[in-house]
Amino acid sequence: MDAQTQWLAALDIGGWQALLDRHSPIFAGMLPGSRIGLLPEEDFDSPLAMMLVWEATGRGMVADYRPFPGFEEVEVDLLFIADGETLGRLHDRANPAPLADLKRKVRRRETLLYVVKPRAALLELGYEEFLDSLGLAFMGACR
Amino acid sequence: MTQRLGETQLPHLFEPVTWAGFAIKNRIKYGACCVSNYNTRDGFITERELARTKVIAGTGCGIITNQGAYPDPLGEGKAYFSQIALFDDKFIPQFEKIAGYIHDGGGIAIQQILHAGRYGGIDLGYCIQPSIVPQTLPHFRPPREITREQIRETIEQHAEAAKRAVKAGFDGTEITSFMGYLLATFNSKFTNRRTDEYGGSIANRGRFMRELIYAIKAATGGGHPLVVRLNGAELMDRWGGNDEDECFELMQQAAECGADMISVTVGWQEAPDSSIGRDVPPGHWNRLAARAKRLLPDTPVAFGVRLPDPIMADRCLAEGQFDFWEVCRPLLADPDLVKKAAEARLDEVKRCIGSLNCLSRLFRDLPYTCTMNPALGHEVEPAYQITPAASRKKIMIIGAGPAGMECAIAATRRGHQVTVYERGERIGGSLLGYAAHDLAHKDDLASVAEYYRVMAAKLGIEVRLGTQVDPKMMRSILHQFDAAVVAAGARADLQALPAPEEEGLLVEAMDVALGTRRPGRRVVVLGGGKVGLTLAESLKTSGSDVVVVERERRIAGDVMPSWKWRHAAWIEELDIPTMTGCRVTRIAKDGVTVVDGKGRETTLPADTVIAASPMRGNQELFAELEWSIDELHGCGDVMVPRGLTQAIHDGYRLGCRL
Ligand SMILES: Cc1cc2nc3c(=O)[nH]c(=O)nc-3n(C[C@H](O)[C@H](O)[C@H](O)COP(=O)(O)O)c2cc1C
Ligand code: SF4
Numbered sequence: 001m002d003a004q005t006q007w008l009a010a011l012d013i014g015g016w017q018a019l020l021d022r023h024s025p026i027f028a029g030m031l032p033g034s035r036i037g038l039l040p041e042e043d044f045d046s047p048l049a050m051m052l053v054w055e056a057t058g059r060g061m062v063a064d065y066r067p068f069p070g071f072e073e074v075e076v077d078l079l080f081i082a083d084g085e086t087l088g089r090l091h092d093r094a095n096p097a098p099l100a101d102l103k104r105k106v107r108r109r110e111t112l113l114y115v116v117k118p119r120a121a122l123l124e125l126g127y128e129e130f131l132d133s134l135g136l137a138f139m140g141a142c143r
Numbered sequence: 144m145t146q147r148l149g150e151t152q153l154p155h156l157f158e159p160v161t162w163a164g165f166a167i168k169n170r171i172k173y174g175a176c177c178v179s180n181y182n183t184r185d186g187f188i189t190e191r192e193l194a195r196t197k198v199i200a201g202t203g204c205g206i207i208t209n210q211g212a213y214p215d216p217l218g219e220g221k222a223y224f225s226q227i228a229l230f231d232d233k234f235i236p237q238f239e240k241i242a243g244y245i246h247d248g249g250g251i252a253i254q255q256i257l258h259a260g261r262y263g264g265i266d267l268g269y270c271i272q273p274s275i276v277p278q279t280l281p282h283f284r285p286p287r288e289i290t291r292e293q294i295r296e297t298i299e300q301h302a303e304a305a306k307r308a309v310k311a312g313f314d315g316t317e318i319t320s321f322m323g324y325l326l327a328t329f330n331s332k333f334t335n336r337r338t339d340e341y342g343g344s345i346a347n348r349g350r351f352m353r354e355l356i357y358a359i360k361a362a363t364g365g366g367h368p369l370v371v372r373l374n375g376a377e378l379m380d381r382w383g384g385n386d387e388d389e390c391f392e393l394m395q396q397a398a399e400c401g402a403d404m405i406s407v408t409v410g411w412q413e414a415p416d417s418s419i420g421r422d423v424p425p426g427h428w429n430r431l432a433a434r435a436k437r438l439l440p441d442t443p444v445a446f447g448v449r450l451p452d453p454i455m456a457d458r459c460l461a462e463g464q465f466d467f468w469e470v471c472r473p474l475l476a477d478p479d480l481v482k483k484a485a486e487a488r489l490d491e492v493k494r495c496i497g498s499l500n501c502l503s504r505l506f507r508d509l510p511y512t513c514t515m516n517p518a519l520g521h522e523v524e525p526a527y528q529i530t531p532a533a534s535r536k537k538i539m540i541i542g543a544g545p546a547g548m549e550c551a552i553a554a555t556r557r558g559h560q561v562t563v564y565e566r567g568e569r570i571g572g573s574l575l576g577y578a579a580h581d582l583a584h585k586d587d588l589a590s591v592a593e594y595y596r597v598m599a600a601k602l603g604i605e606v607r608l609g610t611q612v613d614p615k616m617m618r619s620i621l622h623q624f625d626a627a628v629v630a631a632g633a634r635a636d637l638q639a640l641p642a643p644e645e646e647g648l649l650v651e652a653m654d655v656a657l658g659t660r661r662p663g664r665r666v667v668v669l670g671g672g673k674v675g676l677t678l679a680e681s682l683k684t685s686g687s688d689v690v691v692v693e694r695e696r697r698i699a700g701d702v703m704p705s706w707k708w709r710h711a712a713w714i715e716e717l718d719i720p721t722m723t724g725c726r727v728t729r730i731a732k733d734g735v736t737v738v739d740g741k742g743r744e745t746t747l748p749a750d751t752v753i754a755a756s757p758m759r760g761n762q763e764l765f766a767e768l769e770w771s772i773d774e775l776h777g778c779g780d781v782m783v784p785r786g787l788t789q790a791i792h793d794g795y796r797l798g799c800r801l
Contacts, residue, residue, distance in 0.1 A: 071336075108712070110381075110415075115281045119282060
């Protein structure tokens with residue numbers, strides 16, 4: 001089984017949707033069409049890579065798997081690149097604080113967060129609460 | 144010429160050398176550390192910059208690098224709000240002045256050409272890079288891929304800019320891949336995903352750099368050396384960036400195609416690890432310079448990242464780890480560092496304490512300033528100059544913390560007679576407590592207090608320790624002074640908190656910091672600002688169970704922007720729970736009761752509750768002194784509690800105008 005098939009098989013969409021539903025207040029301010037991508041680190045350079053997309057719709061956030069078309073074409077606002085273990089913990093229904101885990105990983109830069117849209121655009125799209133929950137204010141440059 | 148004492152003690156640092164045909168008076172290079180944001184939005188140099196540059200030119204360094212100028216008219220290379228430009232001949236006259244100042248100071252003048260690449264395009268809303276790799280820091284612009292035609296143009300623009308620098312009188316030029324600028328983005332696998340001749344193998348990725356070197360050298364002609372700044376470590380390898388071996392391979396490429404000096408730097412702006420912060424021990428990166436020197440024995444190597452100590456630098460030179468000590472922030476903090484080293488007066492040096500105020504300000508599009516050097520950036524303003532006092536006064540200063548001591552030193556230098564009264568037994572005030580608990584590098588903050596002690600002794604400032612100034616004491620010295628300065632600092636405002644139901648339960652942060660109160664095992668810290676966090680981290684490290692309670696939505700609100708992540712990371716690593724957006728409603732034997740934004744109540748068990756916020760200036764003395772002295776002033780936290788940088792600046796400014 002190749003990497004992307006493994007990740008699709010192991011982490012079902014239902015689990016992701018449950019995560020989004022449980023944390024809906026964090027995403028509440030996002031305008032429909034706002035999209036967050038998550039890509040397994042292992043698949044980063046694979047032409048077959050699949051990415052998980054969390055998309056804001058009029059009915060809340062919806063999880064979906066889509067092909068990752070590369071940086072040039074990718075239509076998400078934020079893109080997380082995480083290892084399989086991090087994704088597994090995030091997806092795990094028994095994890096009491098999955099987003100806090102993600103935040104910790106981002107802060108340590110063990111999970112890479114690409115800010116595909118500039119900050120001003122993200123704020124326009126209603127990302128303030130989500131960025132805040134990730135502690136993005138703490139990502140000082142030139143450490 | 145006879146050698147000064149320090150020059151004999153640091154013989155390698157002060158050894159005259161020849162480099163690229165130039166006789167150089169010592170082995171000290173002023174690193175390009177002066178992207179200042181003092182200039183006009185369209186790249187012209189201001190009087191403020193020129194005044195600052197005169198100070199830089201007078202530092203006594205053998206080689207002086209002027210701040211990076213962007214080379215392209217569009218401003219794709221422009222990273223900073225008011226960065227200087229060199230894309231047109233119209234800028235040359237101002238550069239002539241700067242080269243002139245450097246030569247007058249006896250230095251060799253190098254102009255850096257800085258195309259910021261990934262961090263550029265500040266006025267454009269986009270940046271250019273070899274490939275489209277999105278930003279990882281939210282304040283930078285989204286990337287566009289540079290075309291081959293644009294690569295050619297960019298190289299030409301660099302060469303033209305370098306030619307202008309030489310025309311303006313600079314002896315040589317420098318290009319920089321420091322911190323992820325355009326050159327670094329070509330070199331690095333992290334941002335270079337091209338499939339043409341500029342991407343892929345390390346030979347291809349280095350092509351842009353080699354073409355740049357050839358073009359600049361051809362444009363400036365013989366006799367004008369080129370320095371190439373390259374990372375010894377990008378600290379981006381976790382995310383597909385170059386590993387150290389690749390960094391050194393690129394250095395070799397640069398040397399082989401004619402770079403006259405390699406300046407070794409460390410880290411990208413977006414790197415996960417610290418490279419220049421106070422949490423990096425001095426000398427930590429020296430190994431990278433040593434490796435560069437081993438690899439390139441015939442190419443001069445300059446180095447100085449987080450190497451603030453001239454004694455250590457002299458030793459490294461003696462051991463052949465590098466050829467030039469490239470200093471940046473230590474010379475911001477004290478422009479007389481080289482002079483003091485030469486005169487064996489190192490105890491008088493104001494050390495760079497790694498506060499990162501300078502860079503925090505640049506990244507907020509503000510002119511840079513320095514915590515330790517209040518005059519930096521204000522060289523053109525009389526209010527910041529030490530000038531002889533119009534009339535000599537007897538001045539009493541109450542409080543020997545940073546504000547009081549800065550004021551005392553400036554006023555004494557101007558000819559006043561100063562006496563400092565300090566309640567505690569040591570010079571330093573609350574800074575002593577803060578230094579004792581700093582997880583990063585205690586010695587840096589402690590050095591500030593030590594500097595004040597040394598200067599008080601050398602300048603003959605009388606410091607009366609263990610002396611409380613109160614009305615009775617004032618009556619005993621009535622009419623002995625012309626002016627009083629209250630610099631009594633601030634304390635946590637206990638009135639703003641619920642009265643504790645048991646005596647001794649609630650203690651003031653500074654009493655714990657200074658060791659006059661010992662907390663119990665279970666501690667609740669009220670206030671998640673810099674004072675509260677510093678204490679919480681330190682107490683947790685020494686075994687207490689600590690919880691931080693903060694009224695605001697986030698902790699670290701008053702922490703320097705470039706240092707917020709550091710506290711956030713420590714709090715996380717040390718597993719210190721933080722309760723934000725919470726109000727304290729009760730402080731009792733069974734614990735502290737807090738209520739969150741949704742009205743939920745929690746009781747946190749505590750043996751000790753430390754009040755670290757809100758802070759309030761110790762202003763009581765103003766009322767007491769108002770009718771007993773001719774002039775009454777205040778400075779530092781006593782006026783508005785804002786922290787070390789502002790206390791130092793406030794005290795200095797007041798000392799300059801008394
Ligand atoms: C305020 C400031 C401005 C800087 N500007 C530049 C610059 O224009 N070009 C450059 O290559 N490096 C620049 N640097 C990096 C320094 O040259 C130097 O490499 C870095 O600060 C580490 O050395 P230090 O520990 O002696 O400060 C700057 C650093 C600071 C603090
Ligand atoms: S602001 Fe801080 S880090 Fe920057 S030079 Fe001054 S003391 Fe050093």
